[in-house]
Each structure stands twice: as C-alpha cells, then as structure tokens.
Amino acid sequence: KQEVTQIPAALSVPEGENLVLNCSFTDSAIYNLQWFRQDPGKGLTSLLLIQSSQREQTSGRLNASLDKSSGRSTLYIAASQPGDSATYLCAVSYLLNRDDKIIFGKGTRLHILP
Amino acid sequence: EPEVTQTPSHQVTQMGQEVILRCVPISNHLYFYWYRQILGQKVEFLVSFYNNEISEKSEIFDDQFSVERPDGSNFTLKIRSTKLEDSAMYFCASKQWGGPTDTQYFGPGTRLTVL
Numbered sequence: 001k002q003e004v005t006q007i008p009a010a011l012s013v014p015e016g017e018n019l020v021l022n023c024s025f026t027d028s029a030i031y032n033l034q035w036f037r038q039d040p041g042k043g044l045t046s047l048l049l050i051q052s053s054q055r056e057q058t059s060g061r062l063n064a065s066l067d068k069s070s071g072r073s074t075l076y077i078a079a080s081q082p083g084d085s086a087t088y089l090c091a092v093s094y095l096l097n098r099d100d101k102i103i104f105g106k107g108t109r110l111h112i113l114p
Numbered sequence: 115e116p117e118v119t120q121t122p123s124h125q126v127t128q129m130g131q132e133v134i135l136r137c138v139p140i141s142n143h144l145y146f147y148w149y150r151q152i153l154g155q156k157v158e159f160l161v162s163f164y165n166n167e168i169s170e171k172s173e174i175f176d177d178q179f180s181v182e183r184p185d186g187s188n189f190t191l192k193i194r195s196t197k198l199e200d201s202a203m204y205f206c207a208s209k210q211w212g213g214p215t216d217t218q219y220f221g222p223g224t225r226l227t228v229l
Contacts, residue, residue, distance in 0.1 A: 034217065043222035044157070044205065089157065096162075099145060099169040102218060104157040 002027045006105035021075040021108045023090030031093040038087045080112045116140045118221035126227045135191045137206030145209040146189045150202040196228045
C-alpha cells in the first residue's frame with residue numbers, strides 16, 4: 001500500500017532557527033513529490049515540486065531534497081520566522097493509467113516561537 | 115495569477131440531503147480532481163476527471179458520489195444522500211496537461227458540515 005509518513009507530527013522552535021521536516025514514502029516509484037503549506041482551516045499552497053529525476057529544489061529560505069531509493073524527502077527551512085507557523089504537508093504523486101494520484105502525509109504542525 | 119475557486123466556502127446540510135460542491139478550475143487546465151480532508155486527518159484522493167469522464171476513483175468514491183463538468187468552466191461534486199461521516203473539507207484541484215513538471219493547483223476548499 002502506498003503510504004506517506006511525516007515526522008515529527010508537531011514541532012516548536014524559536015524564531016531564527018533552521019529546521020528540518022521529514023517525509024518518508026513506501027513506494028519509491030514516484031512521479032513527483034511536493035511540499036504544501038496549510039494554514040488552519042485554509043487551503044493548500046504548493047511550496048516546492050521535485051520531479052522524480054531531481055534531488056532537490058530551492059525557493060527562498062526553503063530547500064527540499066529527495067532520495068527516491070531510500071523513500072525519503074526533507075524540507076529545510078532556514079532562519080525561521082513566526083509567519084512560517086503552519087502545517088506542512090508532504091505529497092507524493094504516482095502515475096496511474098492516464099493520470100497521477102497524490103498521496104498526502106498527515107503533516108507536521110510547525111510553531112515558530114517569537 | 116489564475117487560481118482555482120470553490121463555492122460555497124462553508125455548507126451546512128442535514129443528514130440525507132443532497133449537496134453539490136462547485137469548483138471553477140483554471141481555464142486552460144484539462145485534468146480535474148476532488149480530495150477531502152476529515153478534520154485532523156490526511157487529505158485523501160477521491161476522484162480524477164479528464165476528457166469528460168472519470169479517470170480514476172478511490173474506494174471512498176462510492177455510488178453516493180458523482181462528478182460532472184456541466185459546462186466549460188464548472189466542475190461539480192455531488193453527494194446524493196449525505197451522512198455524518200461526509201463532514202470534511204473538500205478540495206478541488208486542476209492541472210494543465212500532465213508531465214512530471216506539472217502540478218495540481220488546489221482551491222481553497224469547501225467545508226461541509228452534515229448535521
């Protein structure tokens with residue numbers, strides 16, 4: 001069964017610290033992997049998309065890595081800010097017959113302490 | 115920047131009633147999706163739709179659910195007879211054409227509350 005697991009479930013860090021969120025997936029035959037941000041009661045904002053052939057993507061203070069063979073991805077956030085407080089979802093896409101299907105992790109709830 | 119929109123933002127209904135959740139995908143997108151997220155749970159895939167037919171559906175998407183693209187702009191999810199356990203946030207998504215660099219763009223969601 002294709003599953004995505006995120007550790008830790010919740011994380012609190014002081015403002016300014018660098019942090020790493022972890023994601024693991026059971027089926028390594030992925031199509032691509034995305035990291036999303038979800039604010040409470042809100043929708044999903046795509047942060048970074050990593051193609052299956054890539055090893056990392058960067059956007060501003062965010063860096064996502066992908067190790068397909070070990071079934072792992074990390075999201076690195078540099079110099080964290082209170083505005084980074086949100087739930088971060090790892091989402092792995094798998095090819096289907098004519099399309100792709102996204103399997104989401106349960107998320108890491110991040111709280112940046114001012 | 116183009117975005118996926120969903121209406122209503124919050125729908126309250128009585129158990130057994132039919133509800134229709136509406137989505138307007140990004141205009142040049144060809145693939146459409148519905149996901150749901152029960153409070154405190156993972157976002158779960160429900161169904162994908164391409165070329166006016168269902169491409170894939172999950173085991174959650176039973177006979178109580180149906181999807182339709184009634185015109186060139188709307189994409190709807192109908193739940194025929196709602197149950198308490200259908201209470202969730204429902205997200206619509208759309209994608210342009212496919213390929214590994216393409217991404218599904220998500221709408222803001224409709225919160226469905228079944229009483």
